[in-house]
Every structure is written in C-alpha cells, then in structure tokens.
Amino acid sequence: MDACAKQREYTAKDYKSDVKPIWCPGCGDYSVLAAITRALASMQLAPENVAVVSGIGCSSRIPAYTSVYGFHGVHGRALPVATGLKIARPDLTVLVTGGDGDGFSIGGNHFLHACRRNVDLTYIVMDNQVYGMTKGQASPTTEPEWEGSKLTPDGVGIESFHPLVVGLAAGANFIARCSSSDPNNVADIITQAIRHPGFSLVQVLSPCVTFRPEQLEWKHMVRTAVVDVTEDAARAARRLMTDDGFNVGKVLYKGDRPAYQPEPKGAAAVAELEADFAL
Amino acid sequence: MSGQTVSLVMAGSGGAGVVTAGSLLLEAAARAGWYAYMTRSSGPQIRGGEAAVMVRLGTAPLASHDDCFHLLVGVDWQNVGRFAAEIPLGPDSLIIGDPGEGEVPEVFARSGAQQISLAMKALAKTIPDGRPNMVAFGAIAGLIGLTEDIVVGVLRDTLKRKGEAAIAASLAAFRAGVEAAADFPAVPRLPATQADTSDRWSITGNEATGMGALRGGVRFVAAYPITPATEVLEWLAPALPKVGGVLVQAEDELASINQIIGGSYGGVPSLTATSGPGLALMTESLGLAVAAEVPIVVVDVMRVGPSTGIATKSEQADLNIAVYGLHGDAPHLVLAPNSVADCLFTTQWAVHLAESLQTPAIVLTDQAMGQARAVMPRSAAIAFMGQREKPAALAEGVQYKRYANTASGVSPMAIPGMAGFMYTADGLEHNEVGTPSSQASDHQAQLDKRLRKLTGYNYGDHWADITGDEDADTAILTWGSSAGPAREALERLRAAGHRVKLVAVRLISPVQPEKFARALQGVERALVVEQSHSGQFHRYLRAQYDLPRQVRALHNPGPLAVSPGAIVEQILQWS
Numbered sequence: 001m002d003a004c005a006k007q008r009e010y011t012a013k014d015y016k017s018d019v020k021p022i023w024c025p026g027c028g029d030y031s032v033l034a035a036i037t038r039a040l041a042s043m044q045l046a047p048e049n050v051a052v053v054s055g056i057g058c059s060s061r062i063p064a065y066t067s068v069y070g071f072h073g074v075h076g077r078a079l080p081v082a083t084g085l086k087i088a089r090p091d092l093t094v095l096v097t098g099g100d101g102d103g104f105s106i107g108g109n110h111f112l113h114a115c116r117r118n119v120d121l122t123y124i125v126m127d128n129q130v131y132g133m134t135k136g137q138a139s140p141t142t143e144p145e146w147e148g149s150k151l152t153p154d155g156v157g158i159e160s161f162h163p164l165v166v167g168l169a170a171g172a173n174f175i176a177r178c179s180s181s182d183p184n185n186v187a188d189i190i191t192q193a194i195r196h197p198g199f200s201l202v203q204v205l206s207p208c209v210t211f212r213p214e215q216l217e218w219k220h221m222v223r224t225a226v227v228d229v230t231e232d233a234a235r236a237a238r239r240l241m242t243d244d245g246f247n248v249g250k251v252l253y254k255g256d257r258p259a260y261q262p263e264p265k266g267a268a269a270v271a272e273l274e275a276d277f278a279l
Numbered sequence: 280m281s282g283q284t285v286s287l288v289m290a291g292s293g294g295a296g297v298v299t300a301g302s303l304l305l306e307a308a309a310r311a312g313w314y315a316y317m318t319r320s321s322g323p324q325i326r327g328g329e330a331a332v333m334v335r336l337g338t339a340p341l342a343s344h345d346d347c348f349h350l351l352v353g354v355d356w357q358n359v360g361r362f363a364a365e366i367p368l369g370p371d372s373l374i375i376g377d378p379g380e381g382e383v384p385e386v387f388a389r390s391g392a393q394q395i396s397l398a399m400k401a402l403a404k405t406i407p408d409g410r411p412n413m414v415a416f417g418a419i420a421g422l423i424g425l426t427e428d429i430v431v432g433v434l435r436d437t438l439k440r441k442g443e444a445a446i447a448a449s450l451a452a453f454r455a456g457v458e459a460a461a462d463f464p465a466v467p468r469l470p471a472t473q474a475d476t477s478d479r480w481s482i483t484g485n486e487a488t489g490m491g492a493l494r495g496g497v498r499f500v501a502a503y504p505i506t507p508a509t510e511v512l513e514w515l516a517p518a519l520p521k522v523g524g525v526l527v528q529a530e531d532e533l534a535s536i537n538q539i540i541g542g543s544y545g546g547v548p549s550l551t552a553t554s555g556p557g558l559a560l561m562t563e564s565l566g567l568a569v570a571a572e573v574p575i576v577v578v579d580v581m582r583v584g585p586s587t588g589i590a591t592k593s594e595q596a597d598l599n600i601a602v603y604g605l606h607g608d609a610p611h612l613v614l615a616p617n618s619v620a621d622c623l624f625t626t627q628w629a630v631h632l633a634e635s636l637q638t639p640a641i642v643l644t645d646q647a648m649g650q651a652r653a654v655m656p657r658s659a660a661i662a663f664m665g666q667r668e669k670p671a672a673l674a675e676g677v678q679y680k681r682y683a684n685t686a687s688g689v690s691p692m693a694i695p696g697m698a699g700f701m702y703t704a705d706g707l708e709h710n711e712v713g714t715p716s717s718q719a720s721d722h723q724a725q726l727d728k729r730l731r732k733l734t735g736y737n738y739g740d741h742w743a744d745i746t747g748d749e750d751a752d753t754a755i756l757t758w759g760s761s762a763g764p765a766r767e768a769l770e771r772l773r774a775a776g777h778r779v780k781l782v783a784v785r786l787i788s789p790v791q792p793e794k795f796a797r798a799l800q801g802v803e804r805a806l807v808v809e810q811s812h813s814g815q816f817h818r819y820l821r822a823q824y825d826l827p828r829q830v831r832a833l834h835n836p837g838p839l840a841v842s843p844g845a846i847v848e849q850i851l852q853w854s
Contacts, residue, residue, distance in 0.1 A: 019714055048698040053541070063703045064715060069695040070703030071544055072715075073537065074567045080501075080534040084541025084549070085695075087525055088499045092545070092695050113530035262527065265520040270493045271660065273518050277480035277490075279309050279654070 010044055012037040017067045022058075026216075028180030028206030029059050032126055035186035035204075036095065037066065042191050050093045053082040055107060057099040058133050059126035059206065076106030079114040079123065086119050090261055093194060094120075100127045104140040104161050111163075115170035118198040120259040124190060125163065125201070126180070128208035128215065136211035148211065163203055164252070165240045168233060173198030173255040175236065179248045180206040181219040192251055198259040205248065218246075225250040282339030285423050285467040286347070288366050289334075289415055291354030293327025296412030301332030304416060305652060307425055307433045308336045309481055312474030315654035316341040316619075318647060320362050321591065329358040331366065336423065336469060340655050342618050343763030346844035348372060349466040350422065351387060352415045353380070354399055360384040364839055368392045373464055375418060377401075377411070395463055402455045408448035409455070417456020424468035427457065478657045484648040485510035487622035487658070488578055489518060492550050494623070494660060495630025497576065498524035499549040501538035503531055503557060506590045507646040508580035511552040532557040536564040539575050543568075544704055546667075546694030548634055552578040555597045556587065558641070562604045565639050569609040569729065571704040572682065572690070574633040574640075574667065578626065581645040581759075583837045593647035594837030595759050595810040598819060601641045602788050610730045612640035613788040617744060617762035619653040624661065625785055628741060631663035636732050637692055643787070645810075647840055648760040667692055670700055680711040684724050688732030733789045742791045745798050747773065747780030753850060754799055754827070755781045757808040758816055761841055765808050768846035777850065790823040804829035806849055812836035829853075 015037035023029050040050060050068040054060035056075035063070025069092075073081050078096050086094045103111050103125050114123065129146075131137040137151045140161035147155045164175050174196040176189045186204055193200035205222065207215030225247035230236050236253035289297040289304075301317060308315050316335045322328035333348070335341050347367040352375045353359055363386035368374070372392035376383045377399045388394065397418055399411035420430055430453060438446045482490075488511050492500070500519060502512045516526045524547075529535040532553055539549035553561065558579045568575050581597045583589035601613045612632055616625035622644055633640040670691035673679055681702040683690040690711075693700030707715040708722050716722075744762070747754075747769050757765045762783035769781045782798050799805070805827045809816040814834040820826060833849050835841060 046698070047701055048696055051545075051695050064705070064713075066703075067701055069701050071541070071571075072703055072705045072707060073540070073571070074563055074706055077533060077537040077564060077567075080529065080537035081541035081544070083527075083534070084499065084501055084538030084543075085545045086541075087527060087538075088542035088547040088549070089545035089695060109530055110534055113534070262520075262525045264498075264523040264525055267523050268521045270490075270522055273490065273493065273521065274480075274657070276514075276518075277482040277486065277657075279476050279479050279481060 010041050010047070012041040015040045015047060015066055015068060017065055019064050021065055022061060024210045026209040027058070028128065029062070029126055031180040031183040032059070032124065032186060032204050032206055033062055033065055035183040035190060036062070036124070038183070038187035039190040039194065040068070042187065043194065045093055049091065050095070051085060052095045052097060053085065054078045054097045055102040056133070057102045059097055059099045060102055062097040076102055077110065078102065079107060079110040082121050083114060083117065083119050086121055087262065096121055096123045098125060100125060100129060100141040100163070101131045101139040104163055112170045115167050115172040115199055115201065118171060118173050118257050118260045120197055120261065122190065122193045122200045123202065124204060126204050126206035127163070128206050128212060130208050130211045132208045132211055162240070164201065165237060167201045168237055168240065168253060171257070172201040173257050174200035174251065175253040176251040177203045177205070177248050179218065179222045180204055181222065182249065185249050189251060196254060198255065198257055222246045222248045224248065225252070227252070229254055231256065282337050283467060283469055284335055284337035284341065284345060285349055285469055286335045286345045287350035287352070287419060287423070288331055288348050289352045289354065289419070290329070290331035290359040290362065291412070292329050292357035293324065295354040296410060297330050297332055297354055300412040300416040301334060303433055303437060304334060304419060305481065305654065306437070307420070307429050309476060309479065309654040310429050310433065311425055312472030312476055313337060313469055313654070314340045316343065317652045318344070319650060320365055322358060322361065323591070329361065331359065331362045333366070338469060338472065341653070342766050343843065344840065346842045350375070350419065352419060353377070353383065354411050354415050355380040356384050360386045363387060367842070373466055393464055397459055402459065403452050406448060406451045406455065408445065409452040413449045413452035414456040417453035418460035418463070420453070421457035421460045422463060422466050424471070426471065479654060480657050481652060481654050482619065483510060483650060483652045484619040484622040484644055485580065485650065486514045487619055488552065488626045488644060488649070489514040491623040491626030492576070492630060493518060493522055495627040495663070496548045496634070497550045497630055498522070499539060499542035499547045500524070500526040500551060501529045501535045501542070502551045502553065503529050503535050505554045505557050507582055507650050508552040508554050508578065510650065511578060511580065532560040533564065536561040536575070536577065540564060540568055540573050543573050543575050548574065548630055550576040550578065550630065552580065554580050554582050555584045558597060558600060562600070565611065566605045566607060566609045567706040568639040569605065569611050570706045570708070572637040572692070572729070573704065574637050576626070576629050576633050576640045576642060578642045578644060580649040581643060589838055591646065592838030593645045593760065593810070593840070595645060595761060596812065596815060596836070597643060598787065598811065598815040601643055602819065608726055610733050610789065611638050612636070612733070613643065614640060614785055615643040615759045615787055616648065617759055617783040617785065619648055619651055620655050620658055622648060623658045627661065627663065634667045636736060637667065637689060638733065643759060645760050669693065673699060678712060681713040682709060682711050682725060684711055684728050687735060688728045738786055738791065742784070742786040742794055743798065744783040744785060745780060748778040750801060751778045751780035752801065752803045753777065753779045754802040754805045755779065755808055755846065756784070756805050756820060757781070758784045758787065761808050761810055764841050764843040765846055767843035771843065771847050772850055779850065792824060795824050799827060802827050804853065806846070807832040807834070808841055808846055809834050810837050810841060
C-alpha cells in the first residue's frame with residue numbers, strides 16, 4: 001500500500017534537466033525536446049528506466065537536456081550504442097535522438113541495419129537539411145540546388161536522400177513524419193512510436209533558423225497528411241515517394257515484424273562449459 | 280623444453296585430408312598422455328587449397344615449435360612448397376613422399392633431409408574406401424610410438440556417426456601405414472605414459488580467449504567477422520546464451536564497439552574481438568570509452584599488416600596502434616597473453632581491470648596463438664573479486680556526480696534503472712556531474728583523474744611473467760607469442776650453464792617502471808625479442824623504461840615465428 005501511496009505523477013518538467021541548451025533562439029529542437037518530455041510524462045515512465053542516446057550534432061545534445069539516463073557518444077554511432085544498450089537491458093525504454101547528418105551520412109550504415117535489425121528503439125531524427133554545428137554545410141537531405149555553403153559554393157549537385165523511403169525499404173517497423181511547429185503532435189507521435197514494438201523512425205522537420213532561415217516558412221508549408229496509417233509497405237512506399245515531404249502529423253506506416261531481442265537461454269555456470277575442452 | 284619432444288608436419292593439397300588427420304593425431308596423442316602444440320597453415324583459397332598441419336608432441340607442456348621438424352609427410356606436393364619457410368628441416372629430418380605424386384620439391388630437398396617413399400595413394404587404393412591421409416597417419420603413428428589401441432579408440436569415437444564400415448576402412452589404411460613405415464629411418468619416439476589426463480584440455484587460443492571472457496563475467500558481445508578472430512566469436516556464440524548472455528553480429532566494427540559500449544553502459548560487462556583492420560576502425564570509439572569511462576574489452580587477434588596484409592598469418596605489429604592509436608590524451612589498458620593458456624588468464628584479467636577501472640582494455644593476441652591448438656593442463660579458475668563500483672545512496676538534495684574527482688580516480692558508476700542517479704555519459708569533456716564543459720580546469724581535472732586511476736592501481740605480479748635465474752646477467756625481454764620460443768631458449772641456455780632470465784610483459788600499458796627496474800636488477804644486457812619489422816616493442820621499451828646499457832633487438836616481421844634456436848644463437852654470439 002505504501003508503495004502505491006508513494007507513487008507520484010510525473011509531469012513533463014520531471015524529464016527536463018537544468019542544463020541550458022546551446023541551441024540558437026528559434027531552433028526547432030526546443031519543441032522536440034519539449035515533445036519528448038511530454039511523451040514520457042504521458043506514458044508515466046520512471047525516469048530511471050528511460051535512456052536517451054545520441055551521436056554528434058545540435059539535436060544530439062538532447063540527452064543532457066533531459067533528466068533520464070543519457071548517452072552522448074561520437075558522431076554517427078548513436079544507433080549502435082542504443083542497440084547494444086537495449087539488447088543488454090531489454091527492461092529499459094531507449095530513445096535515440098539526432099540529426100540528418102549524424103543519422104544518414106556518417107551513420108548511414110547503422111541506419112540501414114537498425115531498420116533491418118528491428119530492435120525495439122525509437123529513433124527521432126530532427127531533419128533541418130543542414131549541418132548546423134559545423135556552421136552550415138550540406139547534409140544528405142539538402143536539396144541539390146542549395147548554394148548556401150562555402151564548402152559547395154556551386155550547389156550540392158546531388159539528389160537528396162529520402163530517409164523514410166530508405167527506412168521503409170530497410171525494414172523500419174514504424175514510420176512517421178511530423179513538424180516541430182506542432183509539439184503536441186510530435187509528443188503524440190513519439191508516444192505511439194515508443195509503444196510500437198521494433199524499430200520506430202520519426203522524422204521531425206525542425207528548422208535551422210541560423211543557416212537555413214528560409215525554413216522559417218516550413219510552418220506555413222506543412223500540412224496534415226490526409227492519409228491514414230497503412231500496414232501495407234508497398235502502399236506506404238508509393239505514398240512516400242510521391243509526396244513533397246511536407247505531409248506531416250501522421251503515422252504513415254506500422255509493420256508487424258516482431259522486435260529483435262535475442263534471449264539468453266540458460267543460467268548454467270561457466271564451469272559447465274569446460275566440458276568443451278576436456279579430453 | 281624439458282622432456283622429450285617430436286615435431287612433424289603433414290601437408291597436402293585441398294581434399295588430401297591433412298587437417299582431419301592432424302586432428303586425429305592430436306586427439307590420439309592427448310589420450311596417450313602426451314602434451315601437444317599444433318598450428319596450421321593454409322593457402323588463400325576459400326575452400327580446399329593446400330594445407331599443412333605442424334604438430335609438436337611432448338612429455339611436458341609445450342609453448343612453441345622447435346627449430347626444425349623431424350618429419351615431413353607430403354600426401355602430395357601440389358603448392359606445398361609455398362609453406363617451405365614455415366617448415367624448417369635439417370639433415371636429421373625425414374621426408375616421406377608419395378612417389379606417384381612426383382619429386383619432393385627442391386625447397387624441401389635442399390635441406391639435406393633424408394627422403395623415403397611411401398605409396399600412400401596406391402596403398403589406400405588396395406583398401407575399400409581407404410584414404411591416403413590415414414596411411415600417412417599410420418606411418419607417423421608407427422614412427423613416433425603411438426600405439427594402435429589408442430588410435431582405434433579415437434577412430435571409433437570420431438567416426439561413430441559414419442558407421443562401422445568407415446571405421447574399418449580408416450583403421451585398415453592406418454595399419455597399412457604403420458606396417459609400411461616399420462623399417463623407415465627413425466625419428467624421435469615418445470615413451471608410453473600412464474599419465475592421468477583427466478585434468479587436461481585440448482583448446483585453441485581463440486577458444487581460451489572466449490572462456491576467459493566468460494570467466495571474467497562478460498555477458499554481451501557484439502562483433503563483425505574477421506580472420507583470424509572469428510573463432511573467438513564462433514565459440515562464444517553458442518556458449519554465451521547458456522550462461523545468460525547474448526552475442527550479436529554487428530554490421531561493421533564501428534557498430535561492434537559502439538554496441539558493446541551501449542551494453543556496458545547498461546551495466547553488462549561487454550567485449551568484442553577483431554583483428555588489426557577492425558581495431559583501426561574502432562579507435563575513435565575507444566577514445567569515447569576512455570572519456571565517458573565505460574569499461575569494455577577489445578581483443579585484437581593480430582595478423583600481418585598493414586592494410587589487409589596477410590590475413591591468415593601472424594605478426595606482432597599492432598602494438599603501436601594499441602598503445603598510441605587514440606587521439607587526445609587517452610590512457611587505457613593494453614594487455615598481451617603470452618601463450619595459448621594465457622589467452623584465458625589475460626582476457627579474464629582484462630575484463631576484471633576494465634570493470635574495476637572503468638576504461639577500455641585492448642587484449643593483443645595473435646593468429647599464431649589464437650589458432651594454435653594445445654593439449655595442456657586445465658586452466659584453474661581464478662577468482663578476481665573486483666568489480667564495477669556502484670554509487671552508494673545519496674543524501675536528500677545531493678546531486679550524483681558521475682565523474683567525481685575521487686582520490687583513486689575511480690568514480691562510482693550508476694547504471695540505468697538506479698533511481699536518483701540519472702546522468703548523461705559524454706564523450707565531450709565534462710565536469711564532475713557530466714555536464715559538457717570547455718573549461719581548462721575541468722579538462723585538467725578529468726585528464727588527471729583518468730590517468731590516476733590507471734597509474735595508481737596495484738596490478739600485483741601479473742604485469743609480467745618472470746622466469747629464470749634470480750641473479751641473471753642476461754635478460755630476454757619479450758611479449759605475446761614470442762614468449763613461447765623465448766621460454767624454450769631460456770631453458771636451453773640455462774641447461775648450458777648461462778644465467779639468464781625471461782621477462783614476458785603482460786601489461787603493456789600502463790607501464791610499471793618500478794617493477795620493471797626490480798626485475799632487471801643486476802642484468803647487464805638484454806635481448807628484446809618480437810615479431811615486428813620496425814621493432815615496435817623495442818622502441819616502446821626504450822621510450823618508457825630504463826634499460827640495461829647493452830641492448831640488442833631480434834625483431835623480424837611475420838609470418839615466420841622466431842625460433843628458440845635463433846634466440847639462443849643471439850645470446851651465445853654476444854660476448
């Protein structure tokens with residue numbers, strides 16, 4: 001009874017740390033941070049049983065801004081850290097946060113295999129189509145015509161990467177797109193993503209007001225997707241390949257693949273394995 | 280080595296069955312009460328291809344091959360000449376070849392070894408389902424003194440599933456070999472023993488590494504296949520689940536190391552195994568484990584480098600990358616087992632140290648040791664009591680400092696699930712709490728702390744294996760698999776009346792200057808022995824330790840192992 005009486009209700013604030021973000025004023029990531037804390041509060045997850053894992057980049061700073069367990073590793077390797085953590089500790093709720101460069105460029109191979117492996121993780125990618133932390137270079141999702149970077153002054157010249165199509169093809173079990181301009185919706189989508197078994201991919205359009213100020217227009221360009229979630233991967237692929245990237249606010253695909261979680265089979269003593277070597 | 284030994288090679292092209300026959304020979308020798316050390320060489324082909332099994336048998340435990348082989352049996356000679364450098368022969372050696380397979384290759388013949396013909400193929404043909412490799416096995420068994428009753432037992436156990444006919448065919452071919460070799464020139468025969476073999480193991484270095492990991496408490500492994508480390512993983516894959524652990528095949532080495540960092544951050548002791556190219560890919564994240572203070576163990580089964588090098592053969596040339604490969608000032612552990620048996624001990628110790636000190640440990644084994652099979656005394660279980668230090672309960676309102684600047688440098692480490700201790704592990708420089716910091720004072724304090732926890736720790740006597748004469752005037756300084764031939768050289772030199780000691784360094788980093796100085800007290804000259812072209816170990820010793828005034832270095836690249844005789848010669852010629 002006492003244990004029950006002691007249980008208190010967590011609010012979004014309980015998941016926020018007092019570390020001040022390094023982000024620019026107006027950065028979309030503030031909303032995503034708020035949405036994550038709201039999602040955790042809506043699920044009433046004990047902070048000690050949640051871990052947020054990230055790599056490098058502006059949005060990868062999120063773990064320190066939460067009050068749950070956090071891991072801020074090296075560039076591009078958030079997904080393998082989270083994979084190891086979740087497989088070793090299936091009792092934890094593990095979120096991964098990061099940007100388009102961290103996830104789709106330097107971490108591209110891990111992205112493919114995380115989708116394919118389908119460990120029960122929620123991957124929240126704040127996509128701003130630019131490297132912000134290194135002061136404005138083209139990322140894999142930057143459009144080919146963009147001439148805003150000193151590194152590619154004549155434009156990027158190569159087609160952008162379509163994370164949701166690639167994620168779907170690689171086997172992601174849950175796919176959604178949302179916009180940081182609607183944090184309540186982002187919180188709702190993240191909640192659904194956490195609840196859905198397997199690898200959940202959430203793309204959040206999150207403008208970089210400093211290096212891509214034109215993205216301030218995104219809030220006027222996004223529209224709530226008119227389609228309902230599908231469990232048919234082919235249909236989801238068709239929709240994703242034909243939309244303009246601004247259909248947001250909805251879960252687009254939910255698969256039914258069971259999550260990958262190898263189970264230890266036994267509790268034998270190590271000494272029993274010596275039989276392998278005995279003459 | 281003390282006791283009697285005999286060294287032999289069986290070689291042939293793919294399909295000749297020399298590896299099978301070698302395994303049967305090893306099993307029979309083990310049952311005869313002998314100790315064994317077996318290595319293999321094979322061509323680059325994925326399947327088939329020429330192969331040679333090099334076997335040394337003896338009445339006492341063995342740590343290396345001899346200077347040359349007493350016996351070479353070529354079931355055929357197709358491409359076997361490629362292995363000539365790895366199969367040293369002398370005028371006292373005997374070569375058995377099949378006359379139907381052509382002349383003994385010149386590279387072997389010019390050793391001056393005695394040659395004798397044995398029509399293995401033709402003899403095998405006279406027996407239904409008879410095979411030439413079993414004729415070769417018979418000839419070897421007859422020459423070295425392996426009795427038929429033991430071989431019958433081995434064949435019965437090994438071929439049980441193939442049925443009586445297969446056993447009878449193998450046995451008949453074996454007997455034909457024994458009879459044919461009855462009047463062949465002698466090679467050393469080993470005496471029959473009544474030894475109790477119930478406390479002996481037949482184990483490879485890679486298996487021993489896996490066993491050491493489990494004894495150390497490792498329960499999560501993520502790894503990417505790579506020669507010659509794969510057998511560590513293939514042994515662990517079915518073994519781990521039995522003891523409550525898990526192995527994951529990762530998409531690449533970058534994923535391997537980051538997965539184990541994740542697993543260990545979650546509180547589960549974690550390990551990966553790789554070889555040089557994989558270690559190179561892992562170095563960035565090794566630095567992460569240093570900075571975030573996450574214990575992990577990375578086993579590097581070294582092969583010939585750089586780049587793809589010679590993937591199937593051994594070299595001790597990853598010392599530099601293991602010690603110096605990380606960017607920034609990144610103190611970590613580097614350890615090196617010095618025998619097949621020691622792969623178990625050193626890996627277990629590495630897990631213990633990594634967990635106790637919350638830092639990455641690199642274990643440098645190599646192909647020669649990893650893929651060698653030894654029949655050896657069972658490794659006794661050693662209890663290392665230390666483990667990861669967890670934080671004690673905090674007073675109300677006190678914030679947990681994950682990277683607390685403690686006297687020992689070790690900061691109690693919370694694991695997810697512990698209420699009230701939530702923190703963010705960070706590769707960014709941070710303050711004691713873990714909050715990212717670019718302040719000079721925080722950087723200095725954390726650097727000091729991460730170094731202090733390694734240098735202040737008492738590693739006991741395990742830092743090196745020191746054998747030989749207390750009052751030696753000459754020391755052999757070596758590491759890793761070069762310690763095997765060095766041990767044998769030491770015995771020969773001492774038997775000849777020289778006062779010599781051997782220091783096989785197990786703890787490469789951090790250095791132990793006081794213990795090293797004590798070990799070399801009174802030593803006037805030191806011979807450094809290693810298998811690297813540039814003398815990496817020699818240079819490392821020169822940079823880190825005070826060495827005796829007279830120092831010589833014997834440093835040849837792989838894949839050829841240094842021989843005991845070469846070490847003895849260096850010392851004898853040094854007057």
